[in-house]
Amino acid sequence: MKCTNCNAKLAETDLNCPSCDQITARTREDLQKIDPKVNKAIAWSLIAMGLLGLVFVISNSWTDWYSGLDYVAPVFLLVVGGLALFSINRK
Known part of the structure; x- marks a missing residue:
């Protein structure tokens, strides 16, 4: 999975990008993980x-x-x- 803002590689459990701190969740289900x-x-x-x-x-x-x-x-x-x-x- 990659960040849509900076294309940094993300773990599946990351809710925020570690480099640009943008929210990576796209759906309500992602937010409830x-x-x-x-x-x-x-x-x-x-x-x-x-x-x-x-x-x-x-x-x-x-x-x-x-x-x-x-x-x-x-x-x-x-x-x-x-x-x-x-x-x-x-x-």
Whole structure:
């Protein structure tokens, strides 16, 4: 893909030309594209929150308020983050 203003080579995920800073999107669909790096960052942040949640639950397992249901939310975050990362890497 090339810029219509300066003919510089563009990546498919670029919304602005790096050399002349013109908008490269031609359609509404182009404007609604999400950068794959953003998707990976979201997936990794979900995995990190799940791991931190598991560490928190395990470190507080000796308290009186401990319940087996405390593992549900961190495991859910790990599964959702893993599925998101898997689906991103499949594309």
